[in-house]
Each structure stands twice: as C-alpha cells, then as structure tokens.
Amino acid sequence: MSHVVVIGAGQAAASLVAKLRPLGFEGQITVIGEEAVPPYQRPPLSKAYLLGEMALDRLYLRSESFYTENGIALRLGRRVDHIDRDAKLVHLDGEAVAYDMLALTTGSVPNRLPNAIGGDLEGVYTVRTLADVDAMAGAFSEGAKVLIVGGGYIGLEAAAVAAKKGLRVTLVEMADRILQRVAAPETSEYFRDLHALHGVDLREGCGLKTLTGETRVEGAELTDGTHLEVDLVIVGVGIRPDTVLAEQAGLAIDNGIAVDAEGRTSDPSIWAAGDCASFPQGQGRLRLESVGNAIDMGELVAENMMGAGKAYVAKPWFWSDQYDVKLQIAGLNTGYDQIVTRRDGAAVSFWYYAGDRLLAVDAMNDSRAYMVGKRLIEAGKSPDKAVIGDSSADLKPLLGP
Numbered sequence: 029m030s031h032v033v034v035i036g037a038g039q040a041a042a043s044l045v046a047k048l049r050p051l052g053f054e055g056q057i058t059v060i061g062e063e064a065v066p067p068y069q070r071p072p073l074s075k076a077y078l079l080g081e082m083a084l085d086r087l088y089l090r091s092e093s094f095y096t097e098n099g100i101a102l103r104l105g106r107r108v109d110h111i112d113r114d115a116k117l118v119h120l121d122g123e124a125v126a127y128d129m130l131a132l133t134t135g136s137v138p139n140r141l142p143n144a145i146g147g148d149l150e151g152v153y154t155v156r157t158l159a160d161v162d163a164m165a166g167a168f169s170e171g172a173k174v175l176i177v178g179g180g181y182i183g184l185e186a187a188a189v190a191a192k193k194g195l196r197v198t199l200v201e202m203a204d205r206i207l208q209r210v211a212a213p214e215t216s217e218y219f220r221d222l223h224a225l226h227g228v229d230l231r232e233g234c235g236l237k238t239l240t241g242e243t244r245v246e247g248a249e250l251t252d253g254t255h256l257e258v259d260l261v262i263v264g265v266g267i268r269p270d271t272v273l274a275e276q277a278g279l280a281i282d283n284g285i286a287v288d289a290e291g292r293t294s295d296p297s298i299w300a301a302g303d304c305a306s307f308p309q310g311q312g313r314l315r316l317e318s319v320g321n322a323i324d325m326g327e328l329v330a331e332n333m334m335g336a337g338k339a340y341v342a343k344p345w346f347w348s349d350q351y352d353v354k355l356q357i358a359g360l361n362t363g364y365d366q367i368v369t370r371r372d373g374a375a376v377s378f379w380y381y382a383g384d385r386l387l388a389v390d391a392m393n394d395s396r397a398y399m400v401g402k403r404l405i406e407a408g409k410s411p412d413k414a415v416i417g418d419s420s421a422d423l424k425p426l427l428g429p
C-alpha cells in the first residue's frame with residue numbers, strides 16, 4: 029500500500045490531504061506538524077482572533093473527526109529533523125517514517141529582530157502562529173503602549189486591532205512609505221490616512237534603532253531620534269520560506285523550494301506546495317505567500333500525485349481587514365506603469381496597468397470592482413481605462429455575455 033507523508037500541518041497540507049481521498053487515493057496518509065494543533069487559518073491571527081472576536085474552534089480548517097473519518101493520521105507537536113531520500117524515510121526525534129510520496133508544506137518563518145538590538149527581550153512578539161498570539165494576549169490590553177515594527181499587511185492589521193482595542197499604537201516603517209514592497213503609493217496613502225484617523229502614530233522613513241530594557245522591553249529608540257516608552261513590540265518585518273529540511277536533503281532551492289510546473293521538487297518522489305515553494309512563471313520563478321496559493325498548490329499536488337499531469341496556473345488573490353475596510357487584491361502588480369482610480373463614495377479601487385494591459389486591482393470596500401477585476405485578469409482581458417475611471421459606468425458588462 030502506498031504511503032503519502034506530508035511535512036507541515038498548515039493550510040497547504042490540509043488542502044492537499046483533503047483532496048486525495050475524493051480523487052480515489054486508498055493508501056496511507058500521514059501529516060506531521062510541529063505545532064501542537066490541527067491545521068488552522070492564519071489570517072485571523074492578525075484580525076478577528078487577535079481582536080478577541082473569533083473563537084479558537086472557528087480557526088480550525090477541519091474538525092478532528094474529518095481526519096479520522098478520512099483515514100488521515102495527524103502527528104502533531106512533532107518536528108521532522110531530516111529526510112533520508114535514499115531510504116525514503118523522514119526522521120523525527122528517534123523515529124523513522126517511511127514514505128512512497130512526500131510533500132513539503134513547511135510554510136514560512138518570520139524574520140526576527142537581532143538580539144543585539146533587543147530582539148530577545150520579553151514582550152517582543154511575532155505574529156505567525158496561534159502560540160505567538162496566545163503568548164501576546166496578556167500584554168495586548170487597553171492602554172498598553174505598543175510599538176509595531178514594519179508597515180506591511182501584518183503590521184498594519186495588528187495596528188488596526190490594537191487601536192480598536194484601545195492600545196496606544198506607534199508604527200514605524202523604515203521604507204519611505206508603508207506597503208512599499210507590495211502596493212502603489214495610492215494604496216499606501218489610503219491606509220496611511222485610515223490609520224491616522226484612528227489615532228495611530230505612523231512614522232514612515234523611520235526605523236527602530238534599538239529596544240531597551242533589562243529582561244523585558246521598556247523602551248525603544250527610533251532612527252529619527254525619538255525615545256518611546258513601550259510595553260510590548262510586535263515585529264512584522266517579513267517572512268522567509270522554510271527551506272531547512274529541503275536544503276539538508278539537497279533539493280534544489282531558488283527563492284524557496286524549487287518545484288516544476290506540476291509541483292515536483294528536484295526529487296521526483298518529493299513535492300512541495302504553499303509559502304515554501306517557488307514555481308515556474310514566465311521566464312522566471314514565483315513564490316506567493318497567500319491562502320489562495322496554498323490551497324491551489326496543495327490541491328494541484330494531490331492531483332498530480334494521482335497522475336493528473338497538470339501545470340500550475342497561479343491566480344493570485346489576497347485580502348486584508350483594517351478597521352471597517354476590507355481590501356481585496358486580485359492579480360500581481362509587478363511591472364505596472366499607471367494607476368487608474370475608481371471612486372464611488374466609500375468604495376475605492378486602484379487598477380494597475382502596464383501600457384494597456386490590466387495587471388492587478390486593489391479594491392477597498394468594493395467587492396464588485398474586485399470580482400470584476402479578478403475575472404478580467406484571469407481571462408487576460410484589459411478594459412478601457414476611461415470606463416474604469418468613470419464611477420458612473422457599470423463594470424459588469426466588461427465581463428461580456
């Protein structure tokens with residue numbers, strides 16, 4: 029009987045194994061995960077769960093009975109130490125598990141602040157795991173002074189939740205503007221204004237010089253010369269793909285674990301999906317850090333393990349919740365040269381074009397713009413910019429009959 033082993037019990041793993049049985053896989057399935065809990069959704073960790081508005085059991089992607097009913101063995105709280113490709117074994121503290129097909133869904137690890145500037149002080153947190161957020165809960169309370177380092181989506185979402193909960197929030201972003209790596213200046217401006225409206229002290233072009241405190245963080249010195257008193261620090265300075273096992277095993281690495289169009293690594297018995305994997309795209313490779321990608325790649329790998337021979341076609345989408353604003357993003361904006369703005373009351377969207385080609389849409393409280401934009405991008409259609417910019421023009425006809 030064939031045995032599929034999946035390392036990493038996160039979003040991609042859950043999608044992969046859930047797909048195997050409906051496809052007719054009758055062999056053994058084992059998922060090994062370092063975290064002590066079954067696969068769960070990470071997005072609420074910096075949104076509703078952090079705010080205290082989502083119960084723990086709603087985070088889980090599937091009920092525990094789902095796994096037993098489908099003959100999926102979850103080995104939780106166990107970290108795989110290394111992979112022996114010749115013997116087709118994975119090793120976890122003294123135990124060896126044999127596989128016929130192996131999938132790596134090891135996700136990402138958050139970048140931390142160096143210890144030399146106080147990264148190891150108590151009261152300094154990252155937001156990647158449920159354990160991270162639960163550890164922060166005691167300090168994350170009304171009136172506390174929080175410094176958020178990094179103005180990407182996770183930092184901004186944490187700032188929004190903190191402000192909503194009555195913490196006093198300072199956010200520093202070393203780059204000239206928040207969201208610089210991922211969005212146009214128009215989107216940065218939109219969220220800068222939104223946070224200002226909610227009393228966040230948002231400083232761009234300003235980094236953290238050092239944290240101060242004996243064992244627990246008490247203060248922060250910023251590169252603009254300011255000294256702040258702080259009770260806790262949330263670090264949102266990016267993530268990197270978790271390639272530790274793959275590197276040890278000698279698999280090809282290229283901005284993550286390099287897979288082919290079907291999701292196979294440089295070893296034909298080993299597959300990879302989700303945050304940890306980079307796949308061929310155009311002339312180069314792409315790696316995405318999103319739920320949609322983890323689901324789609326996980327399912328694709330399941331299909332290809334069963335011999336489907338399908339190539340991965342990424343359909344990037346993402347969202348972020350801050351205060352009462354839902355941002356929805358479709359497409360990838362790399363290479364854009366023009367932004368077309370569409371504004372209709374509280375509904376605002378920024379459309380990224382390269383010449384006449386539509387690449388991506390950032391839609392704020394405008395699910396119609398998002399939905400239409402996503403479908404147009406996936407169909408390779410580029411609407412007339414004048415229509416997009418005219419808020420009285422109906423978008424739906426752009427999709428055609």
Ligand SMILES: Cc1cc2nc3c(=O)[nH]c(=O)nc-3n(C[C@H](O)[C@H](O)[C@H](O)COP(=O)(O)OP(=O)(O)OC[C@H]3O[C@@H](n4cnc5c(N)ncnc54)[C@H](O)[C@@H]3O)c2cc1C
Pocket residue numbers: 035036037038039040041060061062063069070071072073074106107108109133134135136155156157182270273301302303304316317318319320322345346347348349
């Ligand atoms: C706070 C937060 C907010 C987010 N918000 C959004 C959002 O709004 N929209 C969106 O699209 N995406 C969002 N994301 C990103 C999204 O959650 C990830 O892209 C997705 O979880 C990736 O799934 P994955 O399966 O690749 O990795 P993960 O879900 O990270 O799972 C990987 C698992 O592998 C385990 N692992 C690693 N190495 C080993 C080993 N050697 N042995 C055993 N286990 C191992 C890890 O412990 C981890 O549990 C957010 C992420 C975070 C952290």
